Amino acid sequence: MGKFVLERLLQLFLVVFFVATITFFLVRISPGDPATIMLKANNVPVSDESIDALRSELGLTNSVGGQYIEWIKQIFSGNWGTSFVSQKPVINELIARLPATLELAIAGLAIMLAITLFLGISSVIYQNRTLDKIGRVLALLGSAIPTFWLGFLSIYVCSVTLGWLPSMGRENWKNVILPASTLGLGLGAIHARVLRANLLDMLQQPFVKASKARGISKNRIFVFQLLKHALLPIVTMTGTSFAFMLGGSIIVETIFSWPGLGQYVIESINMRDYPVIQGYVIFASLLFLVIHMLVDGISILIDPRLNAE
Incomplete structure (x- = not known):
């Protein structure tokens, strides 16, 4: 270690x-x-x-x-x-806006995990049946739709047309629903396809066939064997996605006027605020690296064999 x-x-x-x-x-x-x-x-x-x-x-x-x-x-x-504009230390400016981005990233991650697990697992349990076909179509659509288009569409439908949810700001919990959904839907769809492929591949492994031959029920095999082996890629995907949401949510924050790091760096780019732009890139890089280090460490704890590679 x-x-x-x-x-x-x-x-x-x-x-x-x-x-x-x-x-x-x-x-x-x-x-x-x-x-x-x-x-x-x-x-x-x-x-x-x-x-x-x-x-x-x-x-x-x-x-x-x-x-x-x-x-x-x-x-x-x-x-x-x-900062050229605010005349305040860049690190203080970034840290002050981090909670808003962190809140959005956690909410987006929760939505992503819910979609990943539901579509990925249900499509395997009901393989080649109606729910599986619907899940595959939704996963394909979710992974094909650009983030900015999904954001504008959600604003038009949920805010402008139906008036259900606010589209801008960070006043209360309702404000986070649309931007978090925009972040989580696309990644959830992509990861659901990966999870489905991994689970279907595991179903063909010798240890699964041996368990079936011993008379172990399908549900027990799925819960205690397939899901256990699928935990490692899920941890990796979750860490990568969370790092992306923290450092790469610029488009979503700009569309929904979310007062986080993304919107701040866009304003700094427009003003050519060199220290802020440089500081943001370093800050985002550090977030990516630290999260990936944690993911690597958790992966080794789950499967110690990875430490020998």
């Missing part, structure tokens, strides 16, 4: 370093000058003098190499710079 932890920490260090480097140079070759955009956004007359003064204040007059070295130092010292 000690070797496992050291390897993962080394991987984390290398990934953060490369992600930080790539992000730094990508944001600087993107079109648009932060100083000019900020002056226009605040209705300040744009002139060469005002642009130069603001660029100097933001530290953009230094050489790119100097800015890069300073950025790398800041990352590993825990100081991720100050």
